[in-house]
Amino acid sequence: MRIGPYTLPNNLFVAPMAGVTDRPFRKLCKQLGAGYAVSEMVTSRPDLQDSLKTSRRANHEGEAAPIAVQIAGTDAAMMADAARYNIDRGAQIIDINMGCPAKKVCNKWAGSALMQDEALALQIVEAVVQACAPHGVPVTLKMRTGWADQAKNAPTIALSAEAAGVQMLTVHGRTREQGYKGQAEHDTVARIKSLVRIPVVANGDVNSPQAARDVLAHTGADAVMIGRAAQGRPWIFREVAHFLATGQHLPPPTRAELKDWMLAHLHEHYALYGECTGVRSARKHLGWYAQSFADPAAWQASACRQRINTATTCDTQLAAVTDLFDEWDALGHVPGAAAHTSFAPDTPTLDSWKLAA
Numbered sequence: 256m257r258i259g260p261y262t263l264p265n266n267l268f269v270a271p272m273a274g275v276t277d278r279p280f281r282k283l284c285k286q287l288g289a290g291y292a293v294s295e296m297v298t299s300r301p302d303l304q305d306s307l308k309t310s311r312r313a314n315h316e317g318e319a320a321p322i323a324v325q326i327a328g329t330d331a332a333m334m335a336d337a338a339r340y341n342i343d344r345g346a347q348i349i350d351i352n353m354g355c356p357a358k359k360v361c362n363k364w365a366g367s368a369l370m371q372d373e374a375l376a377l378q379i380v381e382a383v384v385q386a387c388a389p390h391g392v393p394v395t396l397k398m399r400t401g402w403a404d405q406a407k408n409a410p411t412i413a414l415s416a417e418a419a420g421v422q423m424l425t426v427h428g429r430t431r432e433q434g435y436k437g438q439a440e441h442d443t444v445a446r447i448k449s450l451v452r453i454p455v456v457a458n459g460d461v462n463s464p465q466a467a468r469d470v471l472a473h474t475g476a477d478a479v480m481i482g483r484a485a486q487g488r489p490w491i492f493r494e495v496a497h498f499l500a501t502g503q504h505l506p507p508p509t510r511a512e513l514k515d516w517m518l519a520h521l522h523e524h525y526a527l528y529g530e531c532t533g534v535r536s537a538r539k540h541l542g543w544y545a546q547s548f549a550d551p552a553a554w555q556a557s558a559c560r561q562r563i564n565t566a567t568t569c570d571t572q573l574a575a576v577t578d579l580f581d582e583w584d585a586l587g588h589v590p591g592a593a594a595h596t597s598f599a600p601d602t603p604t605l606d607s608w609k610l611a612a
């Protein structure tokens with residue numbers, strides 16, 4: 256699997272998720288089997304480029320190549336500038352966001368609203384491709400199947416984007432109108448795959464090794480992208496890779512592995528966000544991790560959970576996480592449960608999208 260000059264180790268991608276797939280999480284996913292990860296969306300608005308949130312998102316220290324940065328906006332010239340700005344800060348691939356359904360994005364900036372205005376969408380794609388070309392930086396596009404059920408125009412946009420020089424397309428199998436309701440459909444991805452020559456990535460509700468195999472087979476897509484099912488379970492990528500290669504399920508991670516990964520994740524997280532913000536923003540990741548290996552009632556009642564969520568220093572939170580593993584049996588851990596049951600991802604509210612500003 257290639258994107259422009261970059262050969263990827265495999266075709267299992269981490270979906271960009273604002274507020275989730277920051278650099279520490281992307282690094283962990285790559286370490287645990289993901290072949291590619293795109294940064295959380297960053298705004299194209301120059302007035303917000305120096306905000307702490309945006310500058311954290313533009314920091315790629317220690318991340319394995321290729322560094323892919325997603326940009327969002329509705330103004331072609333601003334988007335071209337945003338592409339150049341991020342290339343100057345290390346981006347090796349620029350991804351255009353046409354998939355975000357959040358009101359904050361659709362009203363003010365971009366996201367899937369762009370799919371309603373095909374001419375503007377194309378203008379943006381052309382401007383970004385032109386800005387990236389002198390740097391040899393490939394441009395990719397992430398979109399939904401369309402604006403609404405009666406307006407599934409992703410195939411039309413796919414063809415014009417390919418003609419404009421886009422080098423890979425990712426399609427989330429829902430319309431903007433759907434938000435996250437219902438099941439993702441992958442027929443539209445299959446259709447796009449039959450129309451274009453560039454790589455196509457299928458996304459939406461891939462939450463198990465079997466689902467990844469089925470979506471790849473149904474669509475003929477070159478890769479699958481996994482979002483919510485990787486929250487608290489970044490090892491899903493190695494599980495999928497193993498299943499695709501052998502048809503067998505990989506044994507679930509051991510307690511020692513989980514502990515190592517979670518503690519390493521926390522150290523990276525604190526290093527990026529600092530103690531005050533880091534301890535608070537780590538709670539969501541820790542809650543997701545616990546959901547993937549503990550009985551929910553036991554986790555709710557766990558004294559460690561309380562300590563993790565009230566900790567105000569890195570040391571106290573790290574100690575609570577370390578103690579969590581001493582409570583392993585009390586947490587109702589069932590070996591194999593996390594790896595083999597079908598993970599039902601939380602349906603995010605639109606408010607849960609944290610934007611770069």
Ligand SMILES: Cc1cc2nc3c(=O)[nH]c(=O)nc-3n(C[C@H](O)[C@H](O)[C@H](O)COP(=O)(O)O)c2cc1C
Nearest residue numbers: 270271272273296354427459460461481482483603
């Ligand atoms: C919390 C959250 C934040 C997201 N942020 C982004 C984003 O910044 N850019 C983007 O293109 N998609 C974003 N998405 C959409 C995902 O990339 C993906 O398309 C969607 O979740 C469907 O895939 P899944 O079923 O594997 O989760 C976000 C999704 C969630 C749940």
